[in-house]
Amino acid sequence: MKQPMSVVALLGNFIGFQVGWLACVLGAARGRVGLGVLVALLIVAVQLLLSPRPKRQLALIGLAALLGFVWDTVPPALGLMQYPASLWPAPFAPVWIVVMWMLFATTLDGVLRSLQQRPWLAALVGAVGAPLAYFGGARLGALSLTQPVPALLAEAIGWALLLPLLLMAARRMDV
Numbered sequence: 001m002k003q004p005m006s007v008v009a010l011l012g013n014f015i016g017f018q019v020g021w022l023a024c025v026l027g028a029a030r031g032r033v034g035l036g037v038l039v040a041l042l043i044v045a046v047q048l049l050l051s052p053r054p055k056r057q058l059a060l061i062g063l064a065a066l067l068g069f070v071w072d073t074v075p076p077a078l079g080l081m082q083y084p085a086s087l088w089p090a091p092f093a094p095v096w097i098v099v100m101w102m103l104f105a106t107t108l109d110g111v112l113r114s115l116q117q118r119p120w121l122a123a124l125v126g127a128v129g130a131p132l133a134y135f136g137g138a139r140l141g142a143l144s145l146t147q148p149v150p151a152l153l154a155e156a157i158g159w160a161l162l163l164p165l166l167l168m169a170a171r172r173m174d175v
């Protein structure tokens with residue numbers, strides 16, 4: 001079992017995620033996707049370098065990237081939202097979204113680690129936090145919610161399942 005992170009490491013994990021999220025969202029909103037992706041990938045790389053188990057961390061990042069690509073392709077395919085800044089055709093999730101999932105994976109053993117043993121709380125955090133993040137991304141111009149209520153409801157339901165699933169994967173990789 002992995003030792004708990006220090007307060008400084010947890011703070012760095014939290015700040016790194018917030019900076020990477022903002023860089024990706026603002027990069028997408030301002031037509032500078034590459035810059036946002038680069039910032040987020042640098043933060044992911046630092047987290048990997050600081051990880052006591054980088055191979056395990058990389059496996060979590062890969063799982064989150066794959067899951068995120070699939071999940072964030074669904075709402076545009078259903079006409080619930082659109083991503084204007086994408087390197088590949090609609091409805092596929094854009095690269096900056098996939099990189100944000102990679103960045104998010106670094107929090108599974110960091111600031112979100114305490115939720116690994118609390119799946120119901122993780123579901124609640126996912127159901128509330130994700131719609132707020134997508135709404136914020138839309139307000140900043142990174143995506144458009146073509147059907148806001150159904151889109152945010154879908155994100156709430158999806159993330160109520162996805163966050164506990166990812167945390168369970170992280171916990172099982174500890175064994």
